[in-house]
Amino acid sequence: MRPKSLNLQLLFVQLCMPVATAMFYYPNPQVSQLEHILVDNWGAYASNFSSAITPCTRYVTEIGEAADNSGRTTSAQWLRVVFHDFVTADVGAGTGGVDASIGFETFREENKGSAFNDSFTFWRPFVNEFVPMADLVALGTVMSVNLCGGKYIPFRPGRVDALGADPTTGVPEPGTSLEETLEEFERAGLNQTEAIVLTACGHTLGSVHHSGFPEVSDNSTVSENNTNGGINFDSTRGMFDSRVVQEYIDGSGNRGGSLVTSFNETSRSDLRLYESDSNATMKTLYTQGEDGFLDMCVDLLGRMIDTVPAHVTLQDAIQPMSIKPINVTWDIAENSRLVLSGKVRILDQAGQDKTVTITFSNGYKEALTIENATGTSVFGETQFAPFMIDHSRIGASSSFSIGAGGLAAETFDIQDSYLIIPSLSTVNGTSVKMTIAAKKGANDSGLSARITVPTAQPLTLGPKSSLAEIKLQRLSGGPSGFVLWQGDTDIEQPTGAVSIRLMRDGETLDTLLLDGGVAGW
Ligand code: HEM
Ligand SMILES: *[C@@H]1O[C@H](CO)[C@@H](O)[C@H](O)[C@H]1NC(C)=O
Ligand SMILES: *[C@@H]1O[C@H](CO)[C@@H](O)[C@H](O)[C@H]1NC(C)=O
Ligand SMILES: *[C@@H]1O[C@H](CO)[C@@H](O)[C@H](O)[C@H]1NC(C)=O
Ligand SMILES: *[C@@H]1O[C@H](CO)[C@@H](O)[C@H](O)[C@H]1NC(C)=O
Ligand SMILES: *[C@@H]1O[C@H](CO)[C@@H](O)[C@H](O)[C@H]1NC(C)=O
Ligand SMILES: *[C@@H]1O[C@H](CO)[C@@H](O)[C@H](O)[C@H]1NC(C)=O
Ligand SMILES: *[C@@H]1O[C@H](CO)[C@@H](O)[C@H](O)[C@H]1NC(C)=O
Ligand SMILES: *[C@@H]1O[C@H](CO)[C@@H](O)[C@H](O)[C@H]1NC(C)=O
Ligand SMILES: *[C@@H]1O[C@H](CO)[C@@H](O)[C@H](O)[C@H]1NC(C)=O
Ligand SMILES: *[C@@H]1O[C@H](CO)[C@@H](O)[C@H](O)[C@H]1NC(C)=O
Ligand SMILES: *[C@@H]1O[C@H](CO)[C@@H](O)[C@H](O)[C@H]1NC(C)=O
Numbered sequence: 001m002r003p004k005s006l007n008l009q010l011l012f013v014q015l016c017m018p019v020a021t022a023m024f025y026y027p028n029p030q031v032s033q034l035e036h037i038l039v040d041n042w043g044a045y046a047s048n049f050s051s052a053i054t055p056c057t058r059y060v061t062e063i064g065e066a067a068d069n070s071g072r073t074t075s076a077q078w079l080r081v082v083f084h085d086f087v088t089a090d091v092g093a094g095t096g097g098v099d100a101s102i103g104f105e106t107f108r109e110e111n112k113g114s115a116f117n118d119s120f121t122f123w124r125p126f127v128n129e130f131v132p133m134a135d136l137v138a139l140g141t142v143m144s145v146n147l148c149g150g151k152y153i154p155f156r157p158g159r160v161d162a163l164g165a166d167p168t169t170g171v172p173e174p175g176t177s178l179e180e181t182l183e184e185f186e187r188a189g190l191n192q193t194e195a196i197v198l199t200a201c202g203h204t205l206g207s208v209h210h211s212g213f214p215e216v217s218d219n220s221t222v223s224e225n226n227t228n229g230g231i232n233f234d235s236t237r238g239m240f241d242s243r244v245v246q247e248y249i250d251g252s253g254n255r256g257g258s259l260v261t262s263f264n265e266t267s268r269s270d271l272r273l274y275e276s277d278s279n280a281t282m283k284t285l286y287t288q289g290e291d292g293f294l295d296m297c298v299d300l301l302g303r304m305i306d307t308v309p310a311h312v313t314l315q316d317a318i319q320p321m322s323i324k325p326i327n328v329t330w331d332i333a334e335n336s337r338l339v340l341s342g343k344v345r346i347l348d349q350a351g352q353d354k355t356v357t358i359t360f361s362n363g364y365k366e367a368l369t370i371e372n373a374t375g376t377s378v379f380g381e382t383q384f385a386p387f388m389i390d391h392s393r394i395g396a397s398s399s400f401s402i403g404a405g406g407l408a409a410e411t412f413d414i415q416d417s418y419l420i421i422p423s424l425s426t427v428n429g430t431s432v433k434m435t436i437a438a439k440k441g442a443n444d445s446g447l448s449a450r451i452t453v454p455t456a457q458p459l460t461l462g463p464k465s466s467l468a469e470i471k472l473q474r475l476s477g478g479p480s481g482f483v484l485w486q487g488d489t490d491i492e493q494p495t496g497a498v499s500i501r502l503m504r505d506g507e508t509l510d511t512l513l514l515d516g517g518v519a520g521w
Pocket of ligand 3: 174175176214215216264265266267
């Protein structure tokens with residue numbers, strides 16, 4: 001019995017190998033991209049995600065233009081978007097939550113204001129097979145809070161985009177009664193105390209605008225530098241801080257903003273909520289001070305962004321990677337040479353000198369040179385070390401490890417059995433062409449490619465996924481020891497990166513994301 005089960009285990013491991021060794025993206029395409037958005041904030045190779053909220057008082061309109069004199073604030077809009085997506089959750093029924101259904105719901109009176117389509121317009125190019133809009137709705141809040149003075153809310157990926165509007169309605173509005181407001185929070189899983197804390201955490205950023213909410217904010221602040229007439233919740237509209245609590249309790253500054261002080265008593269929803277327990281929760285927040293407030297916000301905003309429909313399972317929180325291989329790929333260089341190239345990103349504290357070494361599992365080793373251009377991140381400083389190595393030196397390797405200064409060395413898998421060739425794979429408008437190389441001796445029968453294209457759909461700015469197949473045909477020539485296959489197909493107009501998976505029998509052998517012309521790198 002014993003030897004037999006051992007053999008079965010070995011066989012199982014071998015059968016699973018192709019799935020486990022999907023190359024190029026560490027630890028996988030989804031986490032690699034989301035980590036990039038989260039960590040590469042400014043400077044070299046920054047994701048452009050942070051630019052919309054740098055500085056935190058910035059405003060990027062629905063058509064993607066800065067309009068800083070409007071009195072609107074993108075970092076604040078991102079928090080409001082996730083709240084409106086979240087609060088129609090029915091946790092008892094296991095429906096709703098953060099699923100980007102808000103994109104379909106912008107015509108509802110309870111979702112008036114420009115925040116939703118403004119935000120979706122900015123996020124849209126980042127969406128692809130591995131990055132759903134719903135994860136960006138959550139990540140927007142993680143980044144606004146972390147970049148604008150708050151703390152890091154652990155970001156767990158894995159949300160799933162809704163295919164239509166959530167049938168549940170009921171987002172608290174300025175004129176909603178206290179009872180109904182509390183019922184709406186309760187349905188979404190939050191009691192009265194939590195509703196007060198969460199609202200204070202949201203209403204530390206941004207404003208209530210005369211344009212959109214004239215029943216709340218009067219026209220006193222409308223000016224050439226505040227054309228939409230925003231009345232700020234506190235005196236630091238772009239700072240995620242406890243100022244709103246202090247000013248409310250002290251009666252100083254903006255005294256909590258116009259949902260507390262409105263000329264229109266019916267529209268003083270924050271005042272009704274905050275004093276619904278005789279101000280007890282607000283006073284507790286006040287005495288806890290800045291740090292305590294930020295911690296409570298991490299907790300409650302975290303619960304909000306992690307509220308998802310019952311059929312969705314979130315993954316572990318993304319940790320910023322100290323050592324991250326980026327754009328690692330085999331490609332065909334001049335004279336049909338096969339080369340592995342990429343960059344190693346080192347995330348560390350600024351000003352530390354590092355020596356970066358790459359060592360392949362066959363023993364081949366190189367010292368890498370760090371590029372001059374550095375990036376900055378809320379998590380530290382990023383440096384980049386490029387490499388380009390001939391297949392003949394490392395062909396027998398199944399992994400490489402990176403050592404960098406004082407950081408613990410880390411090992412990453414590679415494979416050279418099936419390779420999508422980036423320089424011979426392109427998206428041009430609505431046509432995709434791809435080329436792969438299969439190592440001689442690797443089983444190359446039954447290969448096909450699955451293309452996933454993010455495309456526009458009616459009623460929301462959130463893209464849907466369209467699928468296409470490519471049948472591959474054998475070519476002559478190519479690097480020695482490899483056989484080339486090629487194919488092409490037409491696709492719908494992409495809104496972001498197009499992904500190609502090389503498949504056989506439902507297994508993914510390799511993955512490549514192709515810039516659709518607008519992708520978020
Ligand atoms: C009783 C519950 C709530 C009501 C009635 C309410 C109502 C409002 C209203 C009327 C605005 C003005 C929007 C505009 O003029 O563009 C606003 C802004 C905002 N809300 Fe709430 N809100 C509530 C709770 C929350 C919660 C729980 C959060 C997030 C955790 C949140 C986040 C925000 C943010 C960040 C803004 C500023 C948006 C901007 O400056 O564009 N709100 N809210
Ligand atoms: C809300 O729940 C928290 C625990 O999560 C508890 O400490 C608090 O007392 C509850 N508030 C109310 C009003 O039930
Ligand atoms: C006062 O606020 C309520 C609720 O938001 C609204 O229905 C009413 O029209 C407002 N009144 C004025 C004068 O703006
Ligand atoms: C502001 O509103 C008041 C009435 O509430 C009106 O008399 C005044 O003309 C308005 N000002 C501007 C600049 O629209
Ligand atoms: C608007 O901003 C400009 C510069 O940012 C400043 O010179 C001007 O005084 C401001 N106008 C008002 C009405 O605040
Ligand atoms: C709650 O606090 C606000 C602001 O300090 C104050 O105006 C209000 O009277 C208080 N309400 C109660 C019931 O204590
Ligand atoms: C990775 O590849 C993308 C697409 O070619 C490029 O825009 C980006 O700058 C590359 N990143 C690094 C760190 O080289
Ligand atoms: C990088 O920095 C070094 C030292 O400051 C300088 O000599 C070199 O020219 C720089 N290289 C590039 C490509 O800018
Ligand atoms: C993309 O397609 C257009 C029209 O089909 C063609 O004119 C153009 O040369 C192509 N571009 C590339 C880089 O192949
Ligand atoms: C090669 O793959 C095809 C398709 O999955 C399969 O039918 C065939 O048995 C495989 N051949 C070998 C030698 O493994
Ligand atoms: C938001 O965008 C969608 C999709 O383009 C559109 O159908 C909807 O009317 C827009 N909503 C608003 C309030 O402009
Ligand atoms: C980032 O945005 C800037 C404009 O703000 C643009 O010039 C640049 O091409 C963008 N980078 C990428 C990789 O999309």
